[in-house]
Amino acid sequence: MTRKLYYDDPMKREFDAVVVEAKPAGKRCDVVLDCTCFYPEGGGQPADRGSLDDIAVLDVRKQGEQVIHTLERTPETDTVHGRIDWQHRFDYMQQHTGQHIISASMIHVGGYATVAVHQGEQYTTVECDTAEIAEAQLQQIEELANETVGRNLEVRTFDAGESEIPRLELRRPPKVGGTIRIVEIDGFDRVACGGVHTPTTGQVGIIKLVGLERIRGNLRSAWKIGRRALYDYREKTSIVNTLSDRFSARQHQILERAEKLELALKQSQYNERATTARLCALWAEQLQRGTTVSGELRIVTERFEAEPPELFRGVLEALIEQPSTCACLVNVEPQRVQWIIGCSPDLRLEFDAVRRELLPIINAKGGGRHSIWQGVGSEPQHADRLLRCFAEQASRFVGNFG
Ligand SMILES: [Zn+2]
Incomplete structure (x- = not known):
């Protein structure tokens, strides 16, 4: 059994470990350690990247209670120093905790249950069991989510036996039986989850709704969370400022200017077609x-x-x-x-x-x-x-x- 340092301390970025097993697989090597910070793929959260003794870790997966690291080559020593790609990991910790906050906010505001989630490279998406949510309610969800970040609530995890499940009042029923891992946002949300989360909600940062799509009769919302939201805001600000300069208009006037321009273009295209027809006839x-x-x-x-x-x-x-x-x-x-x-x-x-x-x-x-x-x-x-x-x-x- 591999000791899961990513659960003991999700903020840990480096560790020392003993190589328990090293199995060459082609040019690569599958390595099992006595302990690891490398999160194996699971629950919609991708596997960690990083290195063991400066050898790139290409893939991490779980096999029973063991975590298997696929390395670029076989390590030369019995002990290794591991280093995870912290930017990548922290990004997904923000995405995952952010997603829990969004799903709970949807329940609190309108009783909308989450049926599917995805943490992508660009967006985190949350699909809920309704075809439509009114604009005002979407804003309430977004505001409650950001308020929850601002309250800097503790994110706790603990194991619970099957008999304890009913009294825990989980947000959604667990998919697996036996002892399960519970992730709890203090007084706000409690759900079964095997992912790695930020220890507090404050570390999640901005939570911003950026798109909606109807799928299978459900509503799928796309979110920018944490540093991604900042980068997205930065990009959007740059676009707005460029348009603002080009149109000599303030932010709130840009849309009106663009619509006028579109109308003028249509009129001018109509005129051009008429002129061309007249010219051709002559x-x-x-x-x-x-x-x-x-x-x-x-x-x-x-x-x-x-x-x-x-x-x-x-x-x-x-x-x-x-x-x-x-x-x-x-x-x-x-x-x-x-x-x-x-x-x-x-x-x-x-x-x-x-x-x-x-x-x-x-x-x-x-x-x-x-x-x-x-x-x-x-x-x-x-x-x-x-x-x-x-x-x-x-x-x-x-x-x-x-
Ligand atoms: Zn989760």
């Missing part, structure tokens, strides 16, 4: 004056220089609104050329023939369906030849099926 009208006419067919070709794609397509759409029109436009950029071909709905264009006979001129790819086809070619230097060929040969590819 441009198309002008191009139609220079139309090549082949029998009944009006053939339009034009070269554009690096115009925005929506303008390029818009002109084609406006052109083929006129009956008996087919058009081929290119938009020439330094390294490539965009092409677009279309015909009026009353016409039918044999695109497969165009693809076969004309598009190789600019080494083009692309496709579409009646009555617009478009794509990109890799030889912009031949764009004009494509337009010439299209103008000369369009009547071969286009039939009147109107």
Whole structure:
């Protein structure tokens, strides 16, 4: 049996121990000590990190009453000096005790029972047996939790036999039988738990609700606890200050400014779309004056220089609104050329023939369906030849099926 120093004194960071067993496992080594500060994973709390004689401890787990440390390599001596990653451990002590305080606060404020908890790397989450908690009650829970931290209550642990359980009035019934470990926050909460906690509630620090999510019909709340809450506050302050500078607005005015800006953007996008449509119509009208006419067919070709794609397509759409029109436009950029071909709905264009006979001129790819086809070619230097060929040969590819 390994003596569990993490229960005897949760604030202990270093210890000396005798190696009871060292079993090589591949390049690694599983080590059992006579005592340890290393908390093995359990109850939602992750295993401790750290080192034994400067050999990294990669994993810690419980096997019966033994704690097994997986080391990077086999230790060379029979006694080792252990050191746990205190920042990591204390963070999770804050998370775990904080979670007990939150769960108890939920019971005290609204009788909401905790059904699941998770201590993640970013958040601690508490899922409770209700689909909805009113905003005002959530604030009460948050305030009671922080008040409990401020009262700096003692966090005690003790073992209790099965017969004692009923009179202990635990917050939730224990999951295991036999002798169980009880964690008690003086006069506030009592629950069965195998985790490592801060000795007082004051050490937990800030408890802040940061998110809500509905899951399986329950409400799951996400919390920043302890130093994490400070870091989160720091990050949020920095974001608010940056926005405040950018908008020349005070904190309480930022939201209003952002909403106004969003509205102005929508209006301006609407205006831009209307202007583009008008511009495309005018441009198309002008191009139609220079139309090549082949029998009944009006053939339009034009070269554009690096115009925005929506303008390029818009002109084609406006052109083929006129009956008996087919058009081929290119938009020439330094390294490539965009092409677009279309015909009026009353016409039918044999695109497969165009693809076969004309598009190789600019080494083009692309496709579409009646009555617009478009794509990109890799030889912009031949764009004009494509337009010439299209103008000369369009009547071969286009039939009147109107
Ligand atoms: Zn717990």
